[in-house]
Amino acid sequence: MRRATLYHYSLPMEAGVVLRNQRLKSRDGLVVRLERDGRQGEGEIAPLPGFSRETLAEAGASALEILRRWVNGEDPLADGPGLVFAAGAAVPPAPPSAAFGISMALAELDQSLPDAAPYQTVPLCTGDPDGLIPLLAALPGRKIAKVKVGMYEAIRDSVTVNLLLDAVPDLHLRLDANRSWTPAKAAGFARYLDPAHVARIDFLEEPCATPGQSLAFAHDTGIAIAWDESLRDAGLSIQARPGLAAVVIKPMLTGGLSHCRALVEQAHRAGLVAVISSAIESSLGLTQLSRLAAWLTPGVQPGLDTLSLMRSQLIRPWPGSPLPLSTHGELFQTLLEPVARLS
Numbered sequence: 001m002r003r004a005t006l007y008h009y010s011l012p013m014e015a016g017v018v019l020r021n022q023r024l025k026s027r028d029g030l031v032v033r034l035e036r037d038g039r040q041g042e043g044e045i046a047p048l049p050g051f052s053r054e055t056l057a058e059a060g061a062s063a064l065e066i067l068r069r070w071v072n073g074e075d076p077l078a079d080g081p082g083l084v085f086a087a088g089a090a091v092p093p094a095p096p097s098a099a100f101g102i103s104m105a106l107a108e109l110d111q112s113l114p115d116a117a118p119y120q121t122v123p124l125c126t127g128d129p130d131g132l133i134p135l136l137a138a139l140p141g142r143k144i145a146k147v148k149v150g151m152y153e154a155i156r157d158s159v160t161v162n163l164l165l166d167a168v169p170d171l172h173l174r175l176d177a178n179r180s181w182t183p184a185k186a187a188g189f190a191r192y193l194d195p196a197h198v199a200r201i202d203f204l205e206e207p208c209a210t211p212g213q214s215l216a217f218a219h220d221t222g223i224a225i226a227w228d229e230s231l232r233d234a235g236l237s238i239q240a241r242p243g244l245a246a247v248v249i250k251p252m253l254t255g256g257l258s259h260c261r262a263l264v265e266q267a268h269r270a271g272l273v274a275v276i277s278s279a280i281e282s283s284l285g286l287t288q289l290s291r292l293a294a295w296l297t298p299g300v301q302p303g304l305d306t307l308s309l310m311r312s313q314l315i316r317p318w319p320g321s322p323l324p325l326s327t328h329g330e331l332f333q334t335l336l337e338p339v340a341r342l343s
């Protein structure tokens with residue numbers, strides 16, 4: 001017997017979380033729960049406002065349609081960015097968030113998603129850099145942290161990066177400018193960076209507005225770059241380019257599990273590092289992304305340090321997090337009818 005349930009969640013965010021000039025007061029999404037022959041699998045569907053092309057309502061409508069088919073015995077083939085049914089073209093391709101959440105639930109159900117996960121992430125450094133130094137110095141293993149740049153003056157960013165790399169000699173950094181620099185500002189950042197530090201910047205995500213400008217920056221400065229936003233732009237295929245070190249894959253914005261696997265394989269074939277990263281999922285989604293990263297990108301720490309932006313966890317706790325946990329029971333007030341009853 002197959003059963004599918006969709007739960008709606010809304011988790012309060014910490015004050016002051018701003019994404020693309022939009023304040024995010026709550027994180028809203030769906031949890032899909034599949035049951036078959038005494039086994040269960042869960043996944044999260046949470047389009048990120050300002051980043052995802054689909055709305056939550058669109059993702060929910062698509063998920064319902066897919067789940068109706070699933071409870072009636074059809075099995076989707078994860079293929080391309082969406083989920084495609086063997087039966088053919090009757091279902092429009094699922095938006096990435098729906099494809100990702102359902103494919104993760106299916107992967108738990110058929111036990112293809114390994115359980116093992118280190119639940120470690122690259123710390124996202126915000127706030128006073130001096131206060132962060134003891135924390136960074138105490139990181140286990142290869143010390144690596146992520147710093148957002150491009151929000152203030154470029155020189156201030158260089159000062160922060162210099163300060164952190166001077167203070168913790170074995171620290172490596174990932175930087176992320178979210179395409180916010182003009183070529184002149186990006187050059188200003190590089191000019192004030194201590195040249196001895198360049199080799200300890202593992203990569204800088206999306207320094208400039210266009211991939212061409214970002215590649216020119218890498219060429220001119222020797223600072224390695226990574227694609228994040230550009231990966232999701234139509235037409236950009238993953239290939240080796242001089243100065244390109246890594247691709248950052250946010251599965252929630254990208255598509256189903258098999259599509260994400262294919263992108264990781266493409267990146268590896270091109271000699272690039274593939275980094276699994278969060279699109280601000282709940283603790284349920286983050287624990288699954290940690291498992292996914294351990295499986296698909298072993299040895300590469302994922303970028304999942306976004307749980308502290310929220311005031312609550314969801315269903316599965318992230319080990320060590322002090323945040324309270326919301327359970328399925330608390331989500332019933334927005335429960336969608338179990339799809340199985342519709343079949």
Ligand SMILES: O=C(O)CCC(=O)C1=CC=C[C@@H](O)[C@@H]1C(=O)O
Nearest residue numbers: 146178277278279280303304305
């Ligand atoms: O990649 C990470 O280490 C954490 C996730 C992260 O930085 C982001 C998640 C979602 C939206 C963005 O603001 C941001 C990013 O641009 O990569």
Ligand SMILES: [Mg+2]
Nearest residue numbers: 176205228248
């Ligand atoms: Mg990024």
